[in-house]
Amino acid sequence: MTIETIIFYAFAAMAIGAGLLLVNIRNTARALFLFFVVLFAMAGLYLFALADFIAITQILIYVGGVLILLIFAFMLSNKELLKDIQTSSTRFISLANWQSVVLSITFLSLMVYTFVNWSQQMPGWIEQSISKGTLIQAKDNNIELLGFKFMTQYVLPFEIISIFLMMALIGAAHLSRKDNTA
Amino acid sequence: MITLTHFLLVSACIFCIGMYAVLAKRNAIMILVGIELMINAAILNFVAFSKYDKTNYGGQIFALFAIVLAAAAVAVGLAIILNVYRHFNTINPKNMHELKD
Numbered sequence: 001m002t003i004e005t006i007i008f009y010a011f012a013a014m015a016i017g018a019g020l021l022l023v024n025i026r027n028t029a030r031a032l033f034l035f036f037v038v039l040f041a042m043a044g045l046y047l048f049a050l051a052d053f054i055a056i057t058q059i060l061i062y063v064g065g066v067l068i069l070l071i072f073a074f075m076l077s078n079k080e081l082l083k084d085i086q087t088s089s090t091r092f093i094s095l096a097n098w099q100s101v102v103l104s105i106t107f108l109s110l111m112v113y114t115f116v117n118w119s120q121q122m123p124g125w126i127e128q129s130i131s132k133g134t135l136i137q138a139k140d141n142n143i144e145l146l147g148f149k150f151m152t153q154y155v156l157p158f159e160i161i162s163i164f165l166m167m168a169l170i171g172a173a174h175l176s177r178k179d180n181t182a
Numbered sequence: 183m184i185t186l187t188h189f190l191l192v193s194a195c196i197f198c199i200g201m202y203a204v205l206a207k208r209n210a211i212m213i214l215v216g217i218e219l220m221i222n223a224a225i226l227n228f229v230a231f232s233k234y235d236k237t238n239y240g241g242q243i244f245a246l247f248a249i250v251l252a253a254a255a256v257a258v259g260l261a262i263i264l265n266v267y268r269h270f271n272t273i274n275p276k277n278m279h280e281l282k283d
Contacts, residue, residue: 005183005184008184008188012192015196016192016195016196016199019195019196019200019219020199022199022203022215023199023202023203023206023207023212023216028211028212031212032215035215035218035219038196038219038222042196042222042225042226045189045226046225046226046229046245048184048189049189049226049229049230049233050233051229051232051242051245053242053246054225054229054242054245054246054249057246057249058225058249061249061253062249062252062253066218066252069256069257069260070211070214070256070260072260073211073260073263073264074211076264077211077263077264077273097205097206099205100201100202100205100206101202103201103202103205104198104199104201104202104205105198107197107198108194108195108198111197112191112194115187115190115194116187119185119186119187125234125235126186126234129235129236130234134237135233135236136232136233136234136235136236140236142242145239146242146243146246149238149239149243150243153238157243157247161247161250161251164251164254165250165254168254168255168257168258169254169257171258171261172257172258172260172261173261175258175261176260176261176264176265
């Protein structure tokens with residue numbers, strides 16, 4: 001049990017625990033701030049997969065952008081929250097949700113069974129990579145290599161995603177303006 | 183030693199939490215949060231597999247693309263939610279049963 005393993009388990013427990021609390025809490029504002037905790041813990045987990053740039057991007061885009069947008073939308077549609085508090089039941093898990101619980105747990109057990117069986121023998125390309133030693137190492141300069149890959153091998157998906165992002169943002173701005181000029 | 187299976191199990195848990203949120207919540211913003219959790223679980227899988235792919239860096243690159251797609255989806259989704267709220271005065275999907283203006 002090295003210190004690395006302990007920190008990994010701590011991040012995993014933080015992500016799963018905050019996620020479970022997120023779906024069970026009645027207050028939407030608190031749920032959104034728990035989502036923040038989940039996103040930070042997931043960024044920590046990305047670090048353990050040696051993806052430092054993805055972890056930083058996760059914090060910048062999700063915490064800085066997506067979460068702020070969610071909180072804005074929540075605050076602009078606040079009437080629903082008041083109604084939800086008035087009609088909420090005091091039970092921890094309300095009975096109307098048991099179908100979703102059953103479905104989620106079934107899916108989870110299916111996935112866990114598949115992963116545990118699958119990991120008995122790794123696919124060929126992973127075995128090959130382990131035997132050749134072409135793994136990403138902790139001392140590699142990931143960001144430089146990612147930049148080269150973006151501009152050479154993956155330049156077409158990169159351009160497509162830029163156009164897509166521009167279209168989505170223009171569409172969002174168009175949808176959310178006041179509709180008086182139509 | 184942290185193996186690939188550890189990452190897969192954590193991402194399976196996060197995915198199922200997100201699925202529960204999508205299925206059970208009666209609030210469009212929380213449904214969007216559930217979708218984000220499922221996307222995050224997928225990104226964790228991408229990143230975990232990418233450790234074994236040094237020649238192409240496919241997993242990390244497409245994890246970045248997935249983050250961008252999720253941000254665009256949230257921007258458009260929230261614009262739609264706000265419009266729907268202005269129109270119906272609710273964000274409970276159960277109360278929205280007509281599409282016309």
